[in-house]
Amino acid sequence: MIDMALWIALALFCAAVVLNFYRAVVGPSLPDRILAVDTMYMNSIALIVLFGIWVDNKDYFEAALLIAMLGFVSTIAVCKYLLRGDIIE
Amino acid sequence: MIPPIRWLPMPVLSLLLLVVWLLLQQSVALGQWILGGVLAILIPVICRPFWERQPTIKRPLKLVGYFFRVLGDIVTANLQVSKLILDPRGRMRPAFVEYPLTLKESFPITILASTITMTPGTVSAHLRLDGKTLLIHALDVGDINALIDDIHQRYERPLLEIFES
Amino acid sequence: MLNTVIEGVIAFMLVAGGAFAFIGSLGLTHLKDFYMRLHGPSKTTTLGVGCTLIGSLIYFSQEDGPIVQELLITIFAFITAPVSAHMLAKSALHHKLKPDPRTRGNPVELESEKPKHTIEEAPQGDSPLP
Structure with missing residues (x-):
């Protein structure tokens, strides 16, 4: 049962990443692209966790935690740059 | 003369840091307690100049109730937004509110803005500089x-x- | 018996998470303007990833003792998602992205700025300098 669910979830997350990629390439404005990349890193966290379940190894959480923190900080930094033209005021 | 520092300026933050450290290390060995304790004391002391005012929680019990209410609303919000996105006719009534x-204080306003973003159909977009109006974008509002x-x-x-009463 | 129930819960969490994240990305792709697109990722994808993390938490907890690390990532995601959504909306307002024509309400931030001084209004003559 879990195998089946794992495959379905992996397929859905991969499709989500493809859709995000489409928006990141097409996106008419800069905030659109940032939003797409932001969503993409959220989805990649889930993909890494699913991979961890697949290989039955729980050490992948640290990678997921790192991606979560770095992704958040970089999104905020790029937004700051768009807002002020400067990151550290 | 060095002004005296209170060694626990933010007790809640210190406790939170210690708990998060122990959870991250997945162990309750003595060494982890000591290391976590040192970090839990040092980080708030270093960060103290960045905090303008301490938020004071007047009624902790109500905060727990608020947390669970928001948790329930997040699930409702997701079902609602999913329905709107999947609706093939795409009938939406977006609005800036x-x-x-x-x-008045900044910390409760931050919590309110985050709550508005996570709950049905609304995203907080901008806090005006005077701190009196919050610009909200709603996906479908009558x-x-x-x-x-x-x-x-x-x-x-x-x-x-909870915070100001 | 109990194992089957737990497996069912894990499977449900994984599939629900995947479905929510997919719907969020679908909204990101096909909604009309930026402010509407912001709704999908900020709510739906966060809950989707949260569901997946809780599913994996239950999966690894049933083998050897409770594990709470994933809960940290979940809490972190739920705290940070509104903040980044707020910052993105702010930068979109700063760039004055056009909202969908159906949008009601007209915030000051989106109006085009008028030049503050025209040349005629500029002070003339009577220069303070000798």
Whole structure:
């Protein structure tokens, strides 16, 4: 049962990443692209966790935690740059 | 002369740091307690100049109730937004709403803005510099005044009671 | 018996998470303007990833003792998602992205700025300098 669910979830997350990629390439404005990349890193966290379940190894959480923190900080930094033209005021 | 420092300026933050450290290390060995304790004391002391004012929680029990209410609303919000996105006819009534704030301190306003973003159909977009209006973008709203009233009754009043009363 | 129930819960969490994240990305792709697109990722994708993390938490907890690390990532995601959504909306307002024509309400931030001084209004003559 879990195998089946794992495959379905992996397929859905991969499709989500493809859709995000489409928006990141097409996106008419800069905030659109940032939003797409932001969503993409959220989805990649889930993909890494699913991979961890697949290989039955729980050490992948640290990678997921790192991606979560770095992704958040970089999104905020790029937004700051768009807002002020400067990151550290 | 060096001014005296209070060694525990933010007890809640210190406790939180210690708990997070122990959870991250997945162990309760003595060494982890000592290392976590040192970090939990040092980090708030270093960060102290960045905090303008300490938020004071007047009623912790109500905060727990608020947390569970928001948790329930997040699930509702997701079902609602999913329905709107999957609706093939795409009937949406987007609107910018200016929400008048009655909260005064910055920490409760931050919590309110985050709550508004996570709950049904609304994203907080901008806090005006005067700190009195919050610009909200709503995905599908019929009556703007009803929305403002709903947010006030459901989220802002409990926060007012918890933090400022 | 109990194992089957737990497996069912894990499977449900994984599939629900995947479905929510997919719907969020679908909204990101096909909604009309930026402010509407912001709704999908900020709510739906966060809950989707949260569901997946809780599913994996239950999966690894049933083998050897409770594990709470994933809960940290979940809490972190739920705290940070509104903040980044707020910052993105702010930068979109700063760039004055056009909202969908059906949008009601006209915030000051989106109006085009008028030049503050025209040349005629500029002070003339009577220069303070000799």
